[in-house]
Each structure stands twice: as C-alpha cells, then as structure tokens.
Amino acid sequence: MKNRRPLSLRVPAPETRPGDEPDFSGVPLSGAGEVARPAIDVRPRDISELSYALIRVLDDEGRALGSWNPKLDPAVMKHGLKSMLVTRAYDDRMYRAQRQGKTSFYMKSTGEEAVSVGAAAVLERDDMCFPSYRQQGLLISRGYPLKTMMCQVYSNAEDPLKGRQLPIMYSSKEFGFFTISGNLGTQFPQAVGWAMASAYKGDDRIAASWVGEGTTAEGDFHHACNFASVYRAPVILNVVNNQWAISSYQGIAGGDEATFASRAIGYGLPGLRVDGNDFLAVYAVTQWAAERARANLGATLIEHYTFRAEGHSTSDDPNRYRPADAWKSWPLGDPIARLKKHLIAIKAWSEAEHEAAEKDAVEQVRAANKEAEAAGTLGTHPPSVKTMFEDVFKEMPWHIRRQRQEAGV
Amino acid sequence: MPAMNMIQALNSALDVMLTKDPNVLTFGEDVGFFGGVFRVTDGLQKKHGLTRCFDTPIGEAGIVAVAIGMGAYGLRPVVEIQFADYIYPAYDQLVSEAARLRYRSAGDFTAPMTVRTPYGGGIFGGQTHSQSPEALFTHVAGLKTVVPSTPYDAKGLLIAAIEDDDPVIFLEPKRIYNGPFDGYHDRPVQPWAKHPASEVPEGHYTVPLGKAAVLREGNDLTVLAYGTMVHVALASAHDAGIDAEVIDLRTLVPVDIEAIVASVEKTGRCVILHEATRTSGYGAELVALVQEHCFHHLEAPIERVAGWDTPYPHAFEWDYFPGPKRVIEAMRRAMEA
Ligand SMILES: Cc1ncc(C[n+]2csc(CCOP(=O)(O)OP(=O)(O)O)c2C)c(N)n1
Numbered sequence: 001m002k003n004r005r006p007l008s009l010r011v012p013a014p015e016t017r018p019g020d021e022p023d024f025s026g027v028p029l030s031g032a033g034e035v036a037r038p039a040i041d042v043r044p045r046d047i048s049e050l051s052y053a054l055i056r057v058l059d060d061e062g063r064a065l066g067s068w069n070p071k072l073d074p075a076v077m078k079h080g081l082k083s084m085l086v087t088r089a090y091d092d093r094m095y096r097a098q099r100q101g102k103t104s105f106y107m108k109s110t111g112e113e114a115v116s117v118g119a120a121a122v123l124e125r126d127d128m129c130f131p132s133y134r135q136q137g138l139l140i141s142r143g144y145p146l147k148t149m150m151c152q153v154y155s156n157a158e159d160p161l162k163g164r165q166l167p168i169m170y171s172s173k174e175f176g177f178f179t180i181s182g183n184l185g186t187q188f189p190q191a192v193g194w195a196m197a198s199a200y201k202g203d204d205r206i207a208a209s210w211v212g213e214g215t216t217a218e219g220d221f222h223h224a225c226n227f228a229s230v231y232r233a234p235v236i237l238n239v240v241n242n243q244w245a246i247s248s249y250q251g252i253a254g255g256d257e258a259t260f261a262s263r264a265i266g267y268g269l270p271g272l273r274v275d276g277n278d279f280l281a282v283y284a285v286t287q288w289a290a291e292r293a294r295a296n297l298g299a300t301l302i303e304h305y306t307f308r309a310e311g312h313s314t315s316d317d318p319n320r321y322r323p324a325d326a327w328k329s330w331p332l333g334d335p336i337a338r339l340k341k342h343l344i345a346i347k348a349w350s351e352a353e354h355e356a357a358e359k360d361a362v363e364q365v366r367a368a369n370k371e372a373e374a375a376g377t378l379g380t381h382p383p384s385v386k387t388m389f390e391d392v393f394k395e396m397p398w399h400i401r402r403q404r405q406e407a408g409v
Numbered sequence: 410m411p412a413m414n415m416i417q418a419l420n421s422a423l424d425v426m427l428t429k430d431p432n433v434l435t436f437g438e439d440v441g442f443f444g445g446v447f448r449v450t451d452g453l454q455k456k457h458g459l460t461r462c463f464d465t466p467i468g469e470a471g472i473v474a475v476a477i478g479m480g481a482y483g484l485r486p487v488v489e490i491q492f493a494d495y496i497y498p499a500y501d502q503l504v505s506e507a508a509r510l511r512y513r514s515a516g517d518f519t520a521p522m523t524v525r526t527p528y529g530g531g532i533f534g535g536q537t538h539s540q541s542p543e544a545l546f547t548h549v550a551g552l553k554t555v556v557p558s559t560p561y562d563a564k565g566l567l568i569a570a571i572e573d574d575d576p577v578i579f580l581e582p583k584r585i586y587n588g589p590f591d592g593y594h595d596r597p598v599q600p601w602a603k604h605p606a607s608e609v610p611e612g613h614y615t616v617p618l619g620k621a622a623v624l625r626e627g628n629d630l631t632v633l634a635y636g637t638m639v640h641v642a643l644a645s646a647h648d649a650g651i652d653a654e655v656i657d658l659r660t661l662v663p664v665d666i667e668a669i670v671a672s673v674e675k676t677g678r679c680v681i682l683h684e685a686t687r688t689s690g691y692g693a694e695l696v697a698l699v700q701e702h703c704f705h706h707l708e709a710p711i712e713r714v715a716g717w718d719t720p721y722p723h724a725f726e727w728d729y730f731p732g733p734k735r736v737i738e739a740m741r742r743a744m745e746a
Contacts, residue, residue: 008460009460011441011459011460011463011464013442013459017442104533104534104535104723105533105535155723155724156724159724162722162724163722163723163724163725164535164536164720164722164723164724165535165536165723166534166535166536166537166538166723167723169535181537182494182535182536182537182538183494183495183497183537184467184495185467214466214467215467217466217467217468217471218467218468218469218470218498219470219498220498245438245467246438246439246443246446247439247442247443247464248438248439248443248464248467252464252465252466253466253467254466315446316446320443321442321443378533378724379724382724382725383724385725385728388717388719388722388725388728388729389717389719392718392719392720399687399688399718400717400718400719403687403717403718407717407728409728
C-alpha cells in the first residue's frame with residue numbers, strides 16, 4: 001500500500017506547434033498498391049489489419065498500382081478532377097466573399113476535395129448523403145447549381161433555405177444531400193436509420209455519412225456504429241481524419257492510441273483506412289463498401305487520412321496553433337495534383353488541358369457568383385421576413401400566427 | 410484598476426481561482442493551447458500547466474460527466490461548452506446527474522462544478538450559434554443558473570460560481586463579450602473600456618449568487634432582464650423617456666425575489682425581457698412570480714418581450730432579436746394600460 005507510486009494525469013499534446021517545423025514522420029506510409037483488396041463478403045474480423053494499414057493506389061510517379069486500383073474510365077477521372085478544381089475555386093471565391101463582408105461565415109474543404117468528390121463518383125444519385133459541413137464536393141460533382149449554393153451562402157432571396165441556415169449548411173433532397181446540421185455528428189446515426197428504412201422497404205438504395213475525426217468523440221458516433229452493426233444497415237460511415245478539429249490535433253480525439261478506422265473492430269464492422277488525397281483509392285474503398293452494402297452485407301467504416309490545408313473556418317487563424325504552411329509538407333500531397341499527374345501519366349490529359357480546366361473552373365465560379373450577388377448578399381436582399389415564421393410546424397399554430405402579426409409582416 | 414472586457418474579466422476570474430485553489434481546473438473543446446474560440450482561457454495553460462487547463466475530445470456529454478466525477482472526488486472543475494447550442498448532448502448528465510447527486514445520496518456525493526457557455530444572439534450565428542437555453546436549466550431542480558451582463562459582474566459571479574458547492578450553469582452573453590450592446594445594431598459598436606463596469610479589480614472578489622442589481626432606478630415601471638437584454642432595457646428606457654427601473658437579475662435560480670417584489674410594489678408595472686423563445690421561457694416563471702407576490706400592486710398586465718417561437722434564423726438577425734423597438738412598444742403598452 002505505502003509503496004504505491006503517485007499517479008499523474010496525462011494530457012496529450014501534438015509534436016509540433018507554431019514556430020516549429022512541421023513533422024510528419026509519424027504518418028503511416030504504406031506504398032501504393034501494397035494493401036490487398038479482400039472480397040466484399042469477407043468477415044470483418046479477418047481484415048482487422050486493414051484498419052491500421054493505409055490503402056493507396058497512386059504512387060509518387062502518378063502510377064495506379066495494386067488490387068485496389070479501380071481501373072477507371074478516364075472520363076470518370078476527368079469528371080472527378082474537374083469537380084475538385086471547381087470545388088477549390090468555389091471555396092476560394094466564397095472565402096473571399098466572407099472577407100469582403102458579403103456573408104457572415106465560410107468553411108473551405110481545401111486539400112480534402114477527393115474525399116467527397118471520390119465518393120460522389122461511386123454513389124448513385126438516389127443514394128442519400130448525410131454530410132458534415134466539409135463535403136461541398138458532393139453537391140458540386142453531382143451538378144448542383146453553383147449559383148444556388150452561393151445564394152445559400154448569401155442568405156438572399158433566392159436561397160432555397162430561405163435564409164434560415166448558416167452559410168454552407170446546404171440541403172437538397174433532389175440531389176441526395178441531407179440537410180446539414182451545425183451540431184456535430186447528429187447525421188451519423190441518422191444515416192444508419194435512413195439505410196435501415198431502405199432495407200425495411202426492400203429498396204436498393206444505400207446511405208453514406210461523413211464526420212470529422214474530432215466528431216468521433218461524440219456519442220452519436222457510437223450510436224451509428226452500433227446500430228449499423230446490429231441491423232447490418234446498408235450504410236457507408238466515413239471519418240474524415242484531416243488531423244485537426246479547430247485547434248485540437250487528432251490525438252485529442254483519441255487518434256494517438258488507435259486509428260479511427262480501428263474503432264470498427266469492436267463493433268464487428270469492416271474498418272478501412274485510406275489515403276484520402278488519392279482519388280482512386282477513395283473511389284475504390286467507397287466502391288467496396290457500396291458493393292458490400294448493396295449485397296446486404298452491412299456497413300463499412302472508412303477513415304480518410306487527409307489534411308485540413310487551411311483554417312477551420314473564416315473564424316480562426318491556424319497559425320496560432322500549428323506550424324505555418326503545414327500543408328505544404330503533408331506527405332500525401334494535394335489530391336488535385338496527384339490525379340492530374342496520373343491522368344497525364346496515362347496520356348489522358350495534358351498540362352494545357354489542365355490549365356484550361358483550371359481557368360474554366362474559376363470562370364464557372366465567377367459567372368455563378370455574379371448572378372448570385374445580383375440576387376443579393378447577406379442583408380442586401382433577404383428573403384421575405386414573413387417566411388421566418390413558416391415551417392416551424394406544418395400548420396402554423398395560433399401563437400406563432402400572433403407573433404407574426406406582432407412583427408407586422 | 411485595469412479596464413477589462415468581459416472576456417478578459419472571465420479570464421481573470423479563472424486565473425485567480427487556478428492560482429488560489431489547486432482543486433480548480435478548467436477544460437473543454439479548444440480551451441487549452443488555443444485558449445478557447447472566444448479566448449476566455451487564453452494564456453491559462455501556459456501559466457498554470459497542461460493538467461490545469463486543457464483540450465478535450467468533442468463530446469459534451471463526456472466533458473460534463475468527467476467534471477461530475479472530478480467534482481465527486483473533491484475537485485472544482487470549470488468546463489466550457491463551446492456554444493450553449495452544443496450543450497444538449499450533455500443534458501442528461503446535467504439533469505439526471507449533476508443536479509441530483511446531492512439529493513439522491515443525501516449529501517454524500519456532490520458535484521461542485523461550473524459549466525461556462527456562451528449563449529445568445531446578435532452575431533449572425535444562425536440557429537446553432539445563437540440560442541438562449543436558460544429555461545432548460547432553470548426548470549431543473551438542483552442547478553443554479555447565472556447570467557452576467559458586465560465585465561465586473563462576470564468576474565465576481567464566476568468566482569462565486571466556482572466557489573459554490575452546487576453545480577452552476579454560467580451563461581455568457583457572447584454578443585457583449587467585447588462591448589455593451591443596446592440592440593441598435595446600425596450604430597457603431599462600443600467597447601467596454603468606456604463603461605464604468607469595465608473597471609475590474611485584478612484580484613479575488615465575488616458578486617454573490619442570488620442577488621439582483623438595480624441598474625437604473627425609476628418609479629413608473631419595472632423591467633426585469635439579464636444578459637444582453639439588460640443593455641437593451643437601459644437604452645429603451647432612456648429612449649422611451651419612461652421613468653423605468655431596470656433590474657439585472659444576474660442569477661436566475663435562485664432568483665432575487667426580494668429585489669423583484671420591492672421594485673414592482675413601487676412601480677405597479679412590469680416588463681420582462683429575454684432573447685429566448687417566448688413559450689415556456691424563463692419570462693413565464695417571472696410573470697408567475699410577480700403575479701403571486703405583487704398581484705395587489707399591479708396596475709397593468711405584465712408584458713413579455715422575447716424571441717419569436719421559431720429557430721433563430723441567419724438572415725433575419727435583427728427581425729428576430731428583441732431589440733429596442735419591441736421593448737419600447739411593450740413599455741408603452743404597460744404604461745398605457
Ligand atoms: C455538438 C457540437 N459541439 C461542438 C461544436 C463546435 N465545433 C464546430 S466544428 C468543430 C470541430 C470539428 O472537428 P472535426 O470533427 O475533426 O471536423 P473538421 O472540422 O476537421 O472537418 C467544433 C468543436 C459543434 N458544432 N457541435
């Protein structure tokens with residue numbers, strides 16, 4: 001009893017902070033093509049090592065290697081590349097719009113575009129996506145009008161959500177994009193429920209959801225995994241490990257102790273860990289998970305290993321909590337540059353075409369923004385105030401009607 | 410005495426308590442190295458060490474539950490929920506656990522913890538960064554609920570909350586972190602430095618829980634308010650040219666019933682303000698209290714000005730926020746009745 005040593009409280013901290021050189025020596029780098037692709041009907045417990053490996057297809061020379069290579073038609077890859085370019089240009093433009101006071105808030109997905117664009121290339125249009133706020137690439141690859149997205153960001157009279165939501169909290173049932181919540185993680189178990197409903201109805205649609213690695217700490221992450229496992233729900237559960245949750249590095253979410261993909265093991269789900277900056281690898285694992293779900297074999301948890309290139313949102317300065325320009329030394333590179341290199345390597349693309357595609361992306365965004373701004377920016381041409389009182393309930397009860405009268409609208 | 414804004418005053422309260430009491434520690438999302446998204450814990454990790462001020466996983470239920478466990482051990486944790494809008498995952502831990510440890514164990518276990526959280530509108534935060542959920546806590550037996558409206562009070566009340574042996578929900582009106590806001594959104598923002606209540610002593614002092622403050626004396630009408638609405642009340646009383654008495658409740662539970670009764674007995678008229686939605690809001694409790702205690706002194710129906718019964722919409726910040734126009738109208742109705 002007396003000889004027992006005093007305990008001490010452990011609080012994790014990242015290796016590097018502002019002023020330090022970024023150090024990514026701990027980043028797991030299995031070589032492209034090294035990890036074998038199992039059959040979709042594999043027993044999850046037999047592939048638990050995939051939760052610690054890193055599935056990669058593209059190597060540094062832009063070659064596509066190994067059994068995970070989805071062997072895509074170049075047209076699919078080009079659509080992916082262009083969608084990523086538009087997403088990046090869109091993010092840049094909207095970020096600037098916030099800085100110019102045209103809206104209150106914005107969040108970019110720079111550096112992690114392949115996560116959403118890659119998945120969008122696999123999922124069917126009538127599958128339902130339950131995104132977090134960083135999957136604008138889903139809408140963009142599905143051809144949702146940029147102008148409409150911008151009108152949402154500007155909360156103007158043409159905003160389909162009537163100015164009710166914070167910028168970037170899009171919603172479109174038609175485009176299979178579930179209304180985004182500001183409350184982290186709530187969508188994860190909801191996606192499971194949607195998938196269970198599809199199974200209950202005997203339909204063939206599947207659901208997919210995304211959370212950041214930070215959000216895996218919420219109870220809803222557990223509910224999603226557990227229900228998905230128990231009911232073998234046809235759902236793809238994606239964890240976007242972009243290393244940072246606002247100012248907290250992934251170790252604060254428990255990532256130093258075990259990978260986020262390995263959370264799957266305890267639930268009896270397959271847990272795949274993929275290079276999230278490798279469009280082909282993201283495509284391949286999503287396709288694997290989708291095939292599995294459609295074969296009634298249940299859910300898959302996928303950890304997308306990537307990096308948040310910029311600040312969390314327009315409200316923070318990342319240089320206050322991590323080394324400056326950290327993204328530049330991220331060993332898994334830039335998803336756009338990597339897919340471009342591959343397309344050029346297989347002679348399906350050229351520098352000139354890329355330059356033209358970049359210009360075209362910027363031009364599409366510019367043209368859409370011109371129209372969106374003409375419809376109003378935040379506060380200049382809002383939706384009718386009357387609408388503020390609508391949709392609380394299907395039918396407006398007396399007390400809200402009275403309040404609307406009191407407001408004089 | 411240094412001039413402090415509310416953020417600095419709260420920071421100072423935490424600093425004083427971390428220095429004074431080794432059982433005090435503070436944690437929450439982005440609270441440690443970064444110092445909180447509103448910077449309330451800025452510099453505290455550096456000064457007091459990693460184990461006294463640290464980041465947590467993004468799990469509000471976990472944050473509160475861990476604080477309960479620590480409180481049961483004998484610590485005095487002060488946790489931050491990044492926005493009041495994100496406190497709901499912790500609701501079960503607060504309602505069923507923190508609020509009841511003392512009662513169900515007959516005083517054997519207690520949870521002397523403080524839950525700080527920024528709340529309220531006026532910042533274009535949309536429906537998930539603007540809510541005022543105080544009534545969800547005032548309704549719970551066993552939780553104290555505190556809302557400061559100035560830097561001086563913020564520091565004194567936070568220290569009192571930390572030293573209190575019961576769980577305290579400490580709601581910080583984020584719109585007035587950097588300066589008082591009277592609801593006239595088209596006028597230039599004022600810094601706290603020009604306000605007398607920005608003079609904040611550097612050391613330890615308390616503002617007692619359960620005590621309201623009369624911020625403006627008057628004879629014709631009593632205004633009951635808290636948080637940002639206190640400043641709206643003061644400006645509205647001035648602009649309406651009404652001899653109104655403005656009471657800043659500061660603590661909602663236990664509320665200072667004596668201050669309320671003394672004022673309403675004098676004025677005979679009462680207007681109640683809050684940002685939160687009207688139906689079942691804390692104002693309903695205040696109406697009931699005034700009616701029960703002051704019925705024979707009332708000369709007019711009690712007025713309530715509150716947020717509309719809708720979620721807080723992004724585009725309609727100023728149509729939603731119960732600003733001076735609506736407050737003055739209510740004051741006039743109370744005077745004319
Ligand atoms: C329930 C809840 N708690 C806290 C927040 C505040 N918040 C917004 S984003 C964020 C960080 C999320 O990080 P992560 O899940 O890793 O996603 P990322 O932003 O990196 O994409 C926090 C703490 C919130 N929106 N909801």
